[in-house]
Amino acid sequence: METLDGAPGRTMTAAELADLLRTAIVNGELVPNQRLVEADLAAEYGASRGNVRVALSELSVEGLVERVQNRGARVRAVSVDEAVEITEVRAALEALCARKAAERITADQAAELQQLAESMKDAVERGDRESYSEGNQTLHARLIEISAQQTAAATIQRLRGQAVRFQFRLARQPGRPAVSLPQHLAIIDAVCAHDPDAAAEAMRVHLESVADVIRSSNP
Amino acid sequence: METLDGAPGRTMTAAELADLLRTAIVNGELVPNQRLVEADLAAEYGASRGNVRVALSELSVEGLVERVQNRGARVRAVSVDEAVEITEVRAALEALCARKAAERITADQAAELQQLAESMKDAVERGDRESYSEGNQTLHARLIEISAQQTAAATIQRLRGQAVRFQFRLARQPGRPAVSLPQHLAIIDAVCAHDPDAAAEAMRVHLESVADVIRSSNP
DNA sequence: GTTCACTAAATTGTTGACAATCCCCTCGAG
DNA sequence: CTCGAGGGGATTGTCAACAATTTAGTGAAC
Numbered sequence: 001m002e003t004l005d006g007a008p009g010r011t012m013t014a015a016e017l018a019d020l021l022r023t024a025i026v027n028g029e030l031v032p033n034q035r036l037v038e039a040d041l042a043a044e045y046g047a048s049r050g051n052v053r054v055a056l057s058e059l060s061v062e063g064l065v066e067r068v069q070n071r072g073a074r075v076r077a078v079s080v081d082e083a084v085e086i087t088e089v090r091a092a093l094e095a096l097c098a099r100k101a102a103e104r105i106t107a108d109q110a111a112e113l114q115q116l117a118e119s120m121k122d123a124v125e126r127g128d129r130e131s132y133s134e135g136n137q138t139l140h141a142r143l144i145e146i147s148a149q150q151t152a153a154a155t156i157q158r159l160r161g162q163a164v165r166f167q168f169r170l171a172r173q174p175g176r177p178a179v180s181l182p183q184h185l186a187i188i189d190a191v192c193a194h195d196p197d198a199a200a201e202a203m204r205v206h207l208e209s210v211a212d213v214i215r216s217s218n219p
Numbered sequence: 220m221e222t223l224d225g226a227p228g229r230t231m232t233a234a235e236l237a238d239l240l241r242t243a244i245v246n247g248e249l250v251p252n253q254r255l256v257e258a259d260l261a262a263e264y265g266a267s268r269g270n271v272r273v274a275l276s277e278l279s280v281e282g283l284v285e286r287v288q289n290r291g292a293r294v295r296a297v298s299v300d301e302a303v304e305i306t307e308v309r310a311a312l313e314a315l316c317a318r319k320a321a322e323r324i325t326a327d328q329a330a331e332l333q334q335l336a337e338s339m340k341d342a343v344e345r346g347d348r349e350s351y352s353e354g355n356q357t358l359h360a361r362l363i364e365i366s367a368q369q370t371a372a373a374t375i376q377r378l379r380g381q382a383v384r385f386q387f388r389l390a391r392q393p394g395r396p397a398v399s400l401p402q403h404l405a406i407i408d409a410v411c412a413h414d415p416d417a418a419a420e421a422m423r424v425h426l427e428s429v430a431d432v433i434r435s436s437n438p
Numbered sequence: 439g440t441t442c443a444c445t446a447a448a449t450t451g452t453t454g455a456c457a458a459t460c461c462c463c464t465c466g467a468g
Numbered sequence: 469c470t471c472g473a474g475g476g477g478a479t480t481g482t483c484a485a486c487a488a489t490t491t492a493g494t495g496a497a498c
Binding site for chain 2: 481482483484488489490491
């Protein structure tokens, strides 16, 4: 392997390396159970082995890689059961964010969300999967942003990184938008109506249904 | 400083060192904002500086220490706002666990919880703070255990480590048991009655009230 | 008296070499 | 043919020395 140094010239710091490996794992460039040999990574990314070591340790804490004593690191493969658990935790956390968002949302932000609702409705009517999926993502992201909950946001992001593989397969499932669109609209309605309890419950129900789909995707 | 090696003879591995530092921070032996000089730690614990480095990186990901480029690591000081956020996330997660516990609890486990309820009532009547606080902790721990949610459990534990300092000061607050005891009893009742929604809501209300106390503890 | 440049100490970041461990493969005995 | 012992190669774990950076303190110029 050649040293395909992303940052030109300079040697790579441990944090940068961790970022690169993280995105590589999340994007699926590094597949589950793939071995991560320290020397190889050091050569490939042009970093010292010590830094590779630190980066792998950090990713191990984040749950993206698995390390075993004297046997090296590999990309962690999350089971269906784990993916369900992760989605349920996300349900609880995003419900919290929806609750806070309902408390804090401004008129401008509400108008923006309602516009997004229209856009998602259109996408479903047109059968535009791509656009709908995009709207889905911005909705979740926007609600987390409005909630202004740093701790919850960080935790959600970490968990999402572990389960992207499952989210991914789910988005393209036929008939899924018909189920999830009403849920999304209910969330938007509750948040815009400044109804924290309803917003939290709607979000929780939505993500629990996602968890159900994942649960039944592998018996 | 002398090398007060906890594990005798053998040199300390990075994971062991991380564990030691974690408990030291959580127990308050290392106070917030205290500098963590790599060489000093290496000498004190009898580990190599490389391992100290890895351990600090891991603890940094866990949110217990703060690292800045070229300026070293220090014990992270969590603000009141952060402690409130952390408690709110815990509220969401423990509510999830309470919900799952209500779904899964067996008759034996229910009997055990009800016995714990009696014990906590007695403790409050006797004015036995210590015993009540202990019951409180075992209640939360037991519910998490019964819920069998690995992901949620791990996340809760990580967050608890960051906020122990606040939990701690709160336990000894006068008049607190009078407020929290009914909440605890409500949780136990709902879980034992196999009522997931009520259990989740009771737990959420309980920890939100804890968050309120923390919020008002520093204006 | 204040400000700026400069030096020196302390500390982190980085590297390469060395030791320990594990896995796989071969080989021989039963 | 199966099983266990042993060796070789690959990989991780450990260490100590070196380079780079930051911080604090000193002194001279204005």
